[in-house]
Amino acid sequence: MSDTKIAIVIFDKFTDIDLFLMWDLFNRVRVDGWQVKILGTAETHISATGIAIPTHGRIEEANEADAVLFVSGQGARERILDEEWLSKFDLKPGRQFIGSICSGALILAKLGLLDGRKATTYPTTKGLLESFGVTVVEQPFVASGNVATTGGCLAQQYLVGWFIENLAGHDWRELVLRSIQPVGEGLFFADAEELTKLYAPVAKSAGQ
């Protein structure tokens, strides 16, 4: 079985939670060859709150991944003005699953990946995304073919769920998403044994 490569693209001034919610969820999947990497243009990138986060590789690796996700933040507004940065990407929705969180949709738009598609984003980014000719809808998650956008940090659950369902199957989606619900509201003490599947040691830990 071939590897499944998931690439999360970050940059300086990214929204912390928009990286770490999906990063943590993707890392709960225990499927042979499952690899998750944080990609950037430097050894570390500084988050919106000022934390230096290490990367596992460079953004060019995204072109060979099975799934590519763009985080959000003030930095996304700077990246869409950086033609050299944008030119590193050669993404193919015909063979890759591609997604964005909040203002990450601006990057998808600049890469031409939202042409003729509906999309969603964070409320403060709606106008700018529309200026690229994208039809922006007030929904948490919009998938069109292999390209998906989300708006609002917690909508990452829909996005991560969609990727996991497509790449690891429905059962992993269900268990991973259940594992972070509040106790008594989607997650229950009786789930304890099944949850241990998510914390099994990883034989070959990618991106770590």
Added chain:
Amino acid sequence: MSDTKIAIVIFDKFTDIDLFLMWDLFNRVRVDGWQVKILGTAETHISATGIAIPTHGRIEEANEADAVLFVSGQGARERILDEEWLSKFDLKPGRQFIGSICSGALILAKLGLLDGRKATTYPTTKGLLESFGVTVVEQPFVASGNVATTGGCLAQQYLVGWFIENLAGHDWRELVLRSIQPVGEGLFFADAEELTKLYAPVAKSAGQ
């Protein structure tokens, strides 16, 4: 107005999302003197997924904070066996707000902060927490006086909301929690202008 100091205590093998959801939310509050720091025993601690996260200070600082939060993860099970580590804490629920996420409740129990109180935790930690004589209830959030516990990562919303309501007021609680809801499900495009309050520049940025 005096400073409001919030201390988040981490250690090696902590659950990534249990730090970063609350860290990001606390950093959205724009109140004079609001300080949020990640505390540990080293310059960096390695998360459960293998990421090196920098700290802003040492765990002893928690004793002088207005609010102290303990994250979760396999590392919490190791910390409760480390008497030297535990001895650094001198927390006072009479003058501090204290909280935990998931297995962080084990640390509160070992510090004697759950004596005679009900608490909640992650399903896989229920038995161990009960072995300390704590009455564990199947609820997402349990507050008893100034001590609160949560179970399930997303229950952090209740915990962070409780801290913010007590330390910054109801309006900040409402706006901060609304800002991460999925678009169309609690957060709306019409909220854009109000959301900008959360992203205003910080004059003196604590812990960064």
